[in-house]
Amino acid sequence: MDIELVESHEEAASRAGVLGLVAGPGLAWQGGADGYVASLGAGFERALERVGFKGDAGQSYSFDTGSESPHTVVALGVGEDPGSDTLRRAAGILGRKASKEASVAMTLAVEGQAAPLVEGFLLSQYSYDRFRSKPEPARTDSLLLVGAGERSDCEAGAVVADAVSWARDLVNTPARDKAPLEIQRRVAEMAERSGLRLETHDVPDLEEGGFGGLLGVAAGSDRDPCLVELWYEPEGAETFVALVGKGITFDSGGLSIKPAQAMATMKTDMSGAAAVVGAMQAIARLRLPVKVLGLAPLTDNMPGSRATKPGDVLTTRNGKTIEVLNTDAEGRLILADALAYAVEHGPDLMVDLATLTGACKVALGDTIAGVMGNDDSLIDRIEKAGEQAGERVWRLPLPEEYRRQLDTPMADMKNIGGRWGGALTAALLLQEFVGDVPWAHLDIAGPARWTRNEHYQSKGGSGFGVRTLVELVADLAEQGSGTTE
Structure with a gap:
């Protein structure tokens, strides 16, 4: 899988079929995503309120933007001060939801924590289908990470x-x-x-x-x-x-x-x-x-x-x-x-x-x-x-x-x-x-x-x-x- 660091959610949105946005308690959007969230309009905010999404660890919600790129935004809750495995699990949830998409993007929620995000995403798309007559492997071949990160951390997570x-x-x-x-x-x-x-x-x-x-x-x-x-x-x-x-x-x-x-x-x-x-x-x-x-x-x-x-x-x-x-x-x-x-x-x-x-x-x-x-x-x-x-x-x-x-x-x-x-x-x-x-x-x-x-x-x-x-x-x-x- 090709893993790339990109600077903005707008760039990611123009290239990815699914965009994962990371939030803490009180819908505190991480990684500078506030501007992009605002661009989604009041419908996104109302949808989150309707399903009770508050940014707690383990919460997720998929939202169809109605536009061509991306067609889906996935809100991912990580709670307050998330550790490595909380981030790993959030990326895993995204990886499962987006397994049929060729290109997926995600916010780098915590500086220096690219490795667990990459780990969680890649591991979530694992399948053992050697003996299935009609295997259905994940189709994602590109992961875009939005925000400041190190290429070496991404590579370590992939390894x-x-x-x-x-x-x-x-x-x-x-x-x-x-x-x-x-x-x-x-x-x-x-x-x-x-x-x-x-x-x-x-x-x-x-x-x-x-x-x-x-x-x-x-x-x-x-x-x-x-x-x-x-x-x-x-x-x-x-x-x-x-x-x-x-x-x-x-x-x-x-x-x-x-x-x-x-x-x-x-x-x-x-x-x-x-x-x-x-x-x-x-x-x-x-x-x-x-x-x-x-x-x-x-x-x-x-x-x-x-x-x-x-x-x-x-x-x-x-x-x-x-x-x-x-x-x-x-x-x-x-x-x-x-x-x-x-x-x-x-x-x-x-x-x-x-x-x-x-x-x-x-x-x-x-x-x-x-x-x-x-x-x-x-x-x-x-x-x-x-x-x-x-x-x-x-x-x-x-x-x-x-x-x-x-x-x-x-x-x-x-x-x-x-x-x-x-x-x-x-x-x-x-x-x-x-x-x-x-x-x-x-x-x-x-x-x-x-x-x-x-x-x-x-x-x-x-x-x-x-x-x-x-x-x-x-x-x-x-x-x-x-x-x-």
């Missing part, structure tokens, strides 16, 4: 939106079309375009490297697992971050098989891996001066004849052993290997993302991720990054006394705890594999799959985590790692 859409595409792809090695192929293409270094680990490598968790989960599948390793290594980087994403390409539950209804969305159980790879793409394209390692362990979890059985013991990358009592608690097994491998490279901090537990979704619902970890400063940073990115996270505790729920006489630990606090005991298992590295775990079981179409979100894979990770790395680039008190 992030593109990365989120890449992740959404991967998550939404049916499981039969995204075997681990097929995902590896797609990542290789992306890495070449983005200037990332890719290393891949196939079954012989995994066997030689002692990745017993990943191989144990993969044992029941007829599709080979792999570990994708991406590197972004800019010159002069002072901070080194490792990102790890759970990549279960389809989760049947293994021999602890899921009921049919619970399997319906399990093509999306690799959302953590998709988020990490998408974030790596954006970080490289934005040229953020931070060294980043991205790891995506990829496998199916299937009940084949050689599947890991309840009671089996797996030896992981760092030598610790896990008794598998429920094969449907498999994500923590592949993350254990990947986290242990990441530690060997000596990062300053680590973050993992995973659709890990239904317990976290029970606790926080379907739009908020849980965040846990061993470093208060890092968790604070992730909370702030999520707020800026429009991806809500909520801190959960890691009670030391809950660790005993993982005790077993058969091994160093078992892969499930008791009935309660499942999100916490899962994270406590992961903590066994991070050593002394500052680490945070995001359980994205809820927000990885969006259940409805609204503002800039579309039903299906959400790409949750891409924007938070990019925002986190950008913050580290600006301020340094600072992860210890």
Whole structure:
């Protein structure tokens, strides 16, 4: 999409089929739009009064001007002192309303906030229609932003939106079309375009490297697992971050098989891996001066004849052993290997993302991720990054006394705890594999799959985590790692 900054609403109105006007409380029109609003006449003011539009955040109203250009004005409420996500959502509402228009314009409501507007608009027009016989993609090919802004901010917003859409595409792809090695192929293409270094680990490598968790989960599948390793290594980087994403390409539950209804969305159980790879793409394209390692362990979890059985013991990358009592608690097994491998490279901090537990979704619902970890400063940073990115996270505790729920006489630990606090005991298992590295775990079981179409979100894979990770790395680039008190 062509994105252009223009100086006046009159110019935008002469070129765009739809013009979005941004208002705060009391119909305080933003970005110098008062003159253009006045030109619309009393009919526009009466229409807004009739529908109760007051400029509150989330409000919108479409008005037919009766003239040739533009034929529609969309009033968008952002409330008082709007933050990035309020603007992102307003742009998303406009993007949905104007998806059939070739050229759309919008007021730059807040100086320096072009990036979230571009993100919201582009993300709202996303659709996954690969398998539809009559796809109906958005038709907008030109976005005009009215007011003072920076071209670099517009480009940054487009880069992030593109990365989120890449992740959404991967998550939404049916499981039969995204075997681990097929995902590896797609990542290789992306890495070449983005200037990332890719290393891949196939079954012989995994066997030689002692990745017993990943191989144990993969044992029941007829599709080979792999570990994708991406590197972004800019010159002069002072901070080194490792990102790890759970990549279960389809989760049947293994021999602890899921009921049919619970399997319906399990093509999306690799959302953590998709988020990490998408974030790596954006970080490289934005040229953020931070060294980043991205790891995506990829496998199916299937009940084949050689599947890991309840009671089996797996030896992981760092030598610790896990008794598998429920094969449907498999994500923590592949993350254990990947986290242990990441530690060997000596990062300053680590973050993992995973659709890990239904317990976290029970606790926080379907739009908020849980965040846990061993470093208060890092968790604070992730909370702030999520707020800026429009991806809500909520801190959960890691009670030391809950660790005993993982005790077993058969091994160093078992892969499930008791009935309660499942999100916490899962994270406590992961903590066994991070050593002394500052680490945070995001359980994205809820927000990885969006259940409805609204503002800039579309039903299906959400790409949750891409924007938070990019925002986190950008913050580290600006301020340094600072992860210890």
